[in-house]
Amino acid sequence: MSAQKKPRVAKAVARKSSPAATRRERVQSKEDAIIAAAHKSLTTRGFTKTTMSEIARKAGVAEGTLYLYFNNKNALARAVLAAFYKRLTETAKVGVGKCATTREKLEFLARHHLESIIGERRLLELISSDVRNTEAYEGSDIYKMNREYVAVFDDVMRDGIWCGEIEEGAAQWIKRDIFFGSLEYSMRTLLMKKRSSKKDITAVVTELVKLLMDGAGAQFEPMSNHDLIKAVERVDAAAIRLERLSAVKM
Amino acid sequence: MSAQKKPRVAKAVARKSSPAATRRERVQSKEDAIIAAAHKSLTTRGFTKTTMSEIARKAGVAEGTLYLYFNNKNALARAVLAAFYKRLTETAKVGVGKCATTREKLEFLARHHLESIIGERRLLELISSDVRNTEAYEGSDIYKMNREYVAVFDDVMRDGIWCGEIEEGAAQWIKRDIFFGSLEYSMRTLLMKKRSSKKDITAVVTELVKLLMDGAGAQFEPMSNHDLIKAVERVDAAAIRLERLSAVKM
């Protein structure tokens, strides 16, 4: 037994979590720490450049420990994404609740979505690249989270149709795609501009909602109520003159 | 000089390209072969799962040779993407040229884009994940290719505005984002459906163009000029009758 493996000595690291916590609580807080560390790395450096050892270091655990909590790098990324969706859905619901009209709700949702995905743009990588392809997307956590999130939009649209603010048109899922698709693409464009300002975001939001509610086609010069009333008044005045005329002659 | 490196013997591989070609031509055809091989792997297996050795094998060259033509895996992927954009732009221009109205042009462009990105969906990964982040996007080949491609859409819209089929609205880039963003998002949705049929594509295309041109909001029953003129004519006729009446009485 000569070249036996050297037994590793525990470094007696001070517990990060409160020592009095139960085992379950300690495990939970460690999971949170890992997700937080992963979130930070993923959002600042992107999926590919983020290494597991980096996450482990940030979270204050050994590399192997990550794999006790998540099967692999993708699963960890998915957990981060799930947490993001949860926050996103929550704030979206709250915000919509404070709006009165359908237009206000849509504008809030659009702005909220756009600002959020600009802030955490690196997370969207995960959706389009590895995460969606690695496993059966349908039935996954992310899929459910996404469903729950876009349901907020669906509800707004349903209400809008119900109270006549929106015309009941084609399949709902198409409008949903138009809404979220436009915003994600706009994000890319905004990020490419030298200084994407608040004004740009407002422009995108306004135009998108305008399109969803009013359309962008050249209207065929609809007459305004004002014009119509003036025209009617003139006719009215003419009729009165005629009435007077015939009354005098009678 | 005992354990000297064994000199590698060339395998005297039969030339793939015609031996009579010039040096320049031979290099070009090899580059094409590499891009073709990379395209095949990338579209079937995705970026991460595609290995450089796999591409080298498919292209019939050594692994090191790949790096004589492209600096790294990302650069190679970018070249594949550039070729894709080139084809896409070409076919888009040709197709639009065959359409008469703005609506037809937009519907063609939408369908063409959607069908193309569904067919080569794995290439889109590249845009959102590594490619865009690896280097300064602006000024890169991909950026220029993309500009050229979306210019086809811009031209259609400009024509549409010029001949009055489209209303001149907000910034053009916003409408562009709405167009392409909706289609890319729709692609995801379509791919998730069990059997995404031709009919689904048609529905998306129709609805998107309808939205861009006519809008989806509940119109407030605007009075048309035609209706107004008819109304005025009726009033006019009534006035004439009255005039005749008073003339008789005179």
Place this chain on the structure above:
DNA sequence: ATATATAATGAATATCACTCAGTGACTAAA
């Protein structure tokens, strides 16, 4: 024919995701 430039090669290296044999901490029963 020889020299020079160009093109190609593949073993070696570095980096990273992931594994596993082993260590320590806590808990419950004796």
Place this chain on the structure above:
DNA sequence: TTTAGTCACTGAGTGATATTCATTATATAT
């Protein structure tokens, strides 16, 4: 308190893969 058992953790080791570079092969010019 002691002891056995389970849970949580560790980090060196493994295999896969992108990238490099010393070397060899081929084509062209003199």
